[in-house]
Amino acid sequence: MPSAVGFPFSAVVGHDDLRLSLLLNAVHPGIGGVLVRGEKGTAKSTVVRALAALLPVVAVVDGCRFSCDPADPDPDCPDGPHATPAATRPARLVELPVGATEDRLIGSLDLERALTEGVRAYQPGLLAAAHRGVLYVDEVNLLHDHLVDLLLDAAAMGRAHVEREGVSVAHAASFLLVGTMNPEEGELRPQLLDRFGLTVEVRASRDIDTRTEVVRRRLRFEADPTGFAAGWAEADAALAARVATARAALPSVALPDRELRRIAAVCAAFDVDGMRADLVLARAATAHAAWRGAAEVAEEDVATAARLALPHRRRRDPFDEPGIEQDQLDQALRDAAEEADREPDPEPPGGGAPEPEDSPDQSPASDNGQAPPERNTSAAEQPAAVDQADPAPGQPTADPGAGAQGPGQSPATPDPAFRARLLQVDGVGEGAPGRRSRSRAGSGRALRSSAAQGSGLHLIGTLTAAAPFQRARGRAGAGLVVKPGDVRRAVREGRESNLVLFVVDASGSMAARKRMSAVTGAVVSLLRDAYQRRDKVGLVTFRGAGATVALPPTSSVEAAVARLRDLRTGGRTPLADGLLRAREVLRVERLRDPRRRALLVVVTDGRATVPARPGGDAVRDAVRAAGVLAADGVAGVVVDCESGPVRLGLAGRVTTALGATPLRLEELSADAVAGVVRAARAA
Numbered sequence: 001m002p003s004a005v006g007f008p009f010s011a012v013v014g015h016d017d018l019r020l021s022l023l024l025n026a027v028h029p030g031i032g033g034v035l036v037r038g039e040k041g042t043a044k045s046t047v048v049r050a051l052a053a054l055l056p057v058v059a060v061v062d063g064c065r066f067s068c069d070p071a072d073p074d075p076d077c078p079d080g081p082h083a084t085p086a087a088t089r090p091a092r093l094v095e096l097p098v099g100a101t102e103d104r105l106i107g108s109l110d111l112e113r114a115l116t117e118g119v120r121a122y123q124p125g126l127l128a129a130a131h132r133g134v135l136y137v138d139e140v141n142l143l144h145d146h147l148v149d150l151l152l153d154a155a156a157m158g159r160a161h162v163e164r165e166g167v168s169v170a171h172a173a174s175f176l177l178v179g180t181m182n183p184e185e186g187e188l189r190p191q192l193l194d195r196f197g198l199t200v201e202v203r204a205s206r207d208i209d210t211r212t213e214v215v216r217r218r219l220r221f222e223a224d225p226t227g228f229a230a231g232w233a234e235a236d237a238a239l240a241a242r243v244a245t246a247r248a249a250l251p252s253v254a255l256p257d258r259e260l261r262r263i264a265a266v267c268a269a270f271d272v273d274g275m276r277a278d279l280v281l282a283r284a285a286t287a288h289a290a291w292r293g294a295a296e297v298a299e300e301d302v303a304t305a306a307r308l309a310l311p312h313r314r315r316r317d318p319f320d321e322p323g324i325e326q327d328q329l330d331q332a333l334r335d336a337a338e339e340a341d342r343e344p345d346p347e348p349p350g351g352g353a354p355e356p357e358d359s360p361d362q363s364p365a366s367d368n369g370q371a372p373p374e375r376n377t378s379a380a381e382q383p384a385a386v387d388q389a390d391p392a393p394g395q396p397t398a399d400p401g402a403g404a405q406g407p408g409q410s411p412a413t414p415d416p417a418f419r420a421r422l423l424q425v426d427g428v429g430e431g432a433p434g435r436r437s438r439s440r441a442g443s444g445r446a447l448r449s450s451a452a453q454g455s456g457l458h459l460i461g462t463l464t465a466a467a468p469f470q471r472a473r474g475r476a477g478a479g480l481v482v483k484p485g486d487v488r489r490a491v492r493e494g495r496e497s498n499l500v501l502f503v504v505d506a507s508g509s510m511a512a513r514k515r516m517s518a519v520t521g522a523v524v525s526l527l528r529d530a531y532q533r534r535d536k537v538g539l540v541t542f543r544g545a546g547a548t549v550a551l552p553p554t555s556s557v558e559a560a561v562a563r564l565r566d567l568r569t570g571g572r573t574p575l576a577d578g579l580l581r582a583r584e585v586l587r588v589e590r591l592r593d594p595r596r597r598a599l600l601v602v603v604t605d606g607r608a609t610v611p612a613r614p615g616g617d618a619v620r621d622a623v624r625a626a627g628v629l630a631a632d633g634v635a636g637v638v639v640d641c642e643s644g645p646v647r648l649g650l651a652g653r654v655t656t657a658l659g660a661t662p663l664r665l666e667e668l669s670a671d672a673v674a675g676v677v678r679a680a681r682a683a
């Protein structure tokens with residue numbers, strides 16, 4: 001429960017990197033924000049919320065809902081042009097709730113009021129409120145994909161944009177983005193990860209004295225928030241003054257060539273994507289020098305900036321947990337020291353066409369969809385990236401189940417891909433635009449106008465409804481007389497994209513029957529199809545002792561194909577585990593993106609041999625797990641891979657329990673079998 005008085009920033013015990021990261025961003029907003037990763041109960045949010053009190057007050061045009069700077073008002077401000085006097089107010093920290101609507105974030109444009117009352121009815125959203133302040137997203141990893149896209153657009157442009165039926169409003173929105181997340185609840189999408197300037201990992205201290213002091217201060221604060229805050233007011237005021245001084249000094253802090261070379265060398269050593277890391281590092285190092293009161297950037301500033309800015313930028317498999325080893329960083333800094341001292345080449349190679357600052361996202365998991373899914377074949381040529389990846393000591397693997405599967409046989413070469421038959425989720429959804437299942441979302445073709453249903457104003461329908469009454473309503477001026485009862489909405493129907501979650505049996509019973517090449521070939525075909533239909537995809541595999549989330553839901557089909565090509569096979573068949581793991585993935589994804597409907601594609605021969613719990617019955621557990629998924633209302637398809645002269649029909653039992661549509665491997669090809677498969681939601 002937030003009290004009226006916040007916990008003072010200065011009273012926070014420990015969390016040195018977190019506090020420093022926030023302060024550096026306060027000094028230099030261009031650093032690009034902070035992502036705070038850590039387990040629950042580490043007071044991440046308390047520290048972030050305390051930051052607002054340290055930020056310099058903001059000069060604003062009095063009464064402007066968009067926080068225009070009186071010295072430089074936004075020429076396109078919806079409340080402008082401004083003639084009102086200047087005022088000052090404290091900098092704001094605005095919280096974006098994970099379940100916020102689009103209107104809440106970017107503001108809403110009330111077209112009905114605009115038409116019927118003739119006013120420009122724009123209600124500013126959280127982006128307007130956060131302009132020139134802090135936008136804080138707790139549990140940012142659970143934020144709806146659609147909101148993430150809007151947030152990233154605004155952060156990149158420094159502007160927010162609302163458009164409805166061709167009427168648009170735009171306003172300035174530049175803010176310090178701070179996100180917190182608990183990695184146990186799912187990783188952040190790589191393209192969002194990259195947008196945060198700095199990252200810090202927080203964990204509760206294991207030191208007894210520190211823990212004692214944390215609790216002591218917390219209890220004192222709760223007993224008397226006002227008195228407690230008063231005791232720290234002087235310390236907070238000193239910090240705030242230091243932020244203001246450093247901010248003022250920032251433009252005059254020098255960044256010598258030697259330190260620029262050091263930055264370039266460290267970034268090169270870490271093989272980061274693009275040039276964004278170098279820029280963030282340069283800004284953070286400069287802010288750190290200003291924070292120290294130094295006139296120029298020194299080695300220690302670069303070292304600190306590297307520690308805060310590099311962990312999440314290392315080029316690697318985008319679905320591994322971000323992280324960095326201190327040893328590696330120290331080594332890179334030592335190597336960079338030599339580089340910094342070296343005389344620079346007289347001519348930079350290539351004549352030095354500078355890379356644009358905000359070069360497009362180059363991460364392999366980007367949504368831009370420029371590359372066909374087959375492009376990334378290099379991963380396939382280095383098999384076993386999953387199993388043989390050598391996690392450094394103390395560094396958890398991407399998935400705890402990964403170790404349970406054992407080494408297994410080499411990946412099977414997928415059979416050639418074919419044109420996949422369309423698998424749909426039955427019914428009409430409201431998910432993001434795509435090309436799979438039917439949807440009635442806000443996009444798509446307007447079928448007709450309706451007074452009773454639909455979304456968005458149907459302009460022609462509304463005007464047509466109002467037209468016959470113009471004389472009766474005594475129309476005199478230039479405008480139409482439109483009443484609320486005239487309003488017609490567009491009834492649209494389009495196609496939505498889905499989450500296609502593959503649950504693939506990689507156990508020995510599949511491999512021994514030489515089905516694996518056919519299976520991976522079929523799944524690659526379905527993945528290619530998913531790419532064209534703009535779906536998100538995920539991959540759960542199971543074999544040996546357990547199931548693994550080989551790929552959490554992503555829009556990167558390339559990554560899914562690469563993971564599949566690396567798929568090792570062999571061992572027993574923990575089908576129940578595979579289904580339960582899939583259920584967990586779907587649960588997290590429903591939180592993150594509630595409107596995206598999921599299609600589960602289970603690929604198995606059904607010959608479960610490992611129960612969910614020791615001593616259980618493997619087949620019965622698998623059937624029970626399928627029943628649990630069915631109770632969740634998951635739409636599914638089971639691809640029965642059983643072959644050979646003796647068939648047990650075990651996949652059929654799972655199919656029935658799941659309420660899924662049964663298919664044989666051969667039936668996945670659009671060229672072999674015509675028609676659409678509709679997978680019904682069981683509940």
Ligand SMILES: [Zn+2]
Nearest residue numbers: 064066068077
């Ligand atoms: Zn304004």
